[in-house]
Amino acid sequence: MDIGKKIHVKVSPFQLRVLGGTFNVTELVMEKGQSKDEFQQHLKGIPSDRWFVMLAEDDEQAPDTLAIIDDEFEFQIYAIGSFQNE
Numbered sequence: 533m534d535i536g537k538k539i540h541v542k543v544s545p546f547q548l549r550v551l552g553g554t555f556n557v558t559e560l561v562m563e564k565g566q567s568k569d570e571f572q573q574h575l576k577g578i579p580s581d582r583w584f585v586m587l588a589e590d591d592e593q594a595p596d597t598l599a600i601i602d603d604e605f606e607f608q609i610y611a612i613g614s615f616q617n618e
Contacts, residue, residue, distance in 0.1 A: 540612070541568050548575060548598070550583040552617060555598050559612040575610055585615045 541560045548555045562571050584601060586609075588594035598611040 538562060539564055543568065543572065545613070546572070548583065549580040550585055550598070550615070551581055554616045554618070555583065555585060555596070555611065555613055556616060557598065557611045557613045558595070561609045561611060587615060
């Protein structure tokens, strides 16, 4: 999970359904050269049971991150925002 090699792109907030609630996306974490719009549409197509939410620790001001586990069992962070439990 090397988030440092990816670019962060702020977006108009949108929501993704995840297990246990909703993730409010405010920033995308993408590879250089990816289209923001295509990447955002790709995220919207991922089933809710594939997402893994990593909650910020001990700091309510820190953002949460949204990731999936890839085929090599590594976390790949795709978005930053906040998780809303239901």
